[in-house]
Amino acid sequence: MSGFFVLKTFKLRFTMTHLIDNTRTYFFGRSYYEIVSCFGLHEGTLTGKRILDCSAGPSSFAAEAPKHGFEVVASDPVFYRGYDSLKTLAYSDYEAMFARVRAKSGLFVEKTFKSVEEAEKDRYGALKIFLEDYKKYYPVGRYISAELPRLPFEDLSFGTVICGHLLFLYSFDYDFHVESILEMCRVAAEEVRIHPLVTMSGEMHPEVGPLMELLVSKGYRPEIIEVDHEFFKGSNKTMVIRK
Numbered sequence: 001m002s003g004f005f006v007l008k009t010f011k012l013r014f015t016m017t018h019l020i021d022n023t024r025t026y027f028f029g030r031s032y033y034e035i036v037s038c039f040g041l042h043e044g045t046l047t048g049k050r051i052l053d054c055s056a057g058p059s060s061f062a063a064e065a066p067k068h069g070f071e072v073v074a075s076d077p078v079f080y081r082g083y084d085s086l087k088t089l090a091y092s093d094y095e096a097m098f099a100r101v102r103a104k105s106g107l108f109v110e111k112t113f114k115s116v117e118e119a120e121k122d123r124y125g126a127l128k129i130f131l132e133d134y135k136k137y138y139p140v141g142r143y144i145s146a147e148l149p150r151l152p153f154e155d156l157s158f159g160t161v162i163c164g165h166l167l168f169l170y171s172f173d174y175d176f177h178v179e180s181i182l183e184m185c186r187v188a189a190e191e192v193r194i195h196p197l198v199t200m201s202g203e204m205h206p207e208v209g210p211l212m213e214l215l216v217s218k219g220y221r222p223e224i225i226e227v228d229h230e231f232f233k234g235s236n237k238t239m240v241i242r243k
């Protein structure tokens with residue numbers, strides 16, 4: 001068995017151990033503008049900043065940030081794979097994800113997109129931008145393999161850390177949420193943003209309140225903000241944890 005195969009197996013197994021049920025996370029992403037609105041970021045205030053997009057998936061945020069005047073490093077556990085392998089994974093996960101969205105169409109909110117088809121077109125567009133950028137900028141460290149609850153970055157090495165469509169949405173346990181959020185706070189100099197705060201059924205995750213109390217007890221300033229973005233029911237809220 002080659003060393004590469006052993007490493008790959010270990011990584012997949014490690015990801016699964018944090019999930020309460022057998023649901024695996026999908027390698028799925030969004031466009032620059034969708035990420036900006038999900039997290040309630042204000043473009044004018046981002047100039048010169050360095051942001052970590054943790055659990056980035058194949059989003060085009062990191063690829064498009066430089067033309068808007070700031071830098072994004074994208075991290076994801078599968079960012080050790082090559083271009084062809086990621087492309088195959090993404091296309092198969094997009095198909096599976098949109099089949100799930102259509103099966104739960106009652107949860108879709110006509111706001112950010114007029115239809116699921118419009119969202120699909122936008123997100124496949126972002127995927128194409130990501131794939132071309134990954135090929136070009138992986139060698140210079142724009143895309144880094146990293147898996148919560150540990151991050152391979154120095155303390156305070158990014159102004160803002162964002163984490164989208166991972167925590168709360170998938171069935172992770174409380175300890176994983178605590179460790180992951182504190183780890184992101186360690187590498188963020190100013191703030192951490194988490195979106196959304198609901199479970200797959202569109203209800204606010206029951207651990208959001210207790211986690212905010214814990215963060216306050218550790219000296220952080222967590223706040224829930226309403227954002228101008230909603231794809232599925234209840235997903236218009238983001239947690240901002242200021243330091």
Ligand SMILES: C[S@@+](CC[C@H](N)C(=O)[O-])C[C@H]1O[C@@H](n2cnc3c(N)ncnc32)[C@H](O)[C@@H]1O
Pocket residue numbers: 015018025026027028029030054055056057058059075076077078146147148149163164165166
């Ligand atoms: C549904 S995608 C979300 C992508 C993007 N953040 C967004 O909002 O569109 C979830 C991503 O989390 C990644 N992931 C899974 N387990 C993770 C972990 N333990 N730490 C960080 N990312 C993880 C997956 O590989 C996947 O790309």
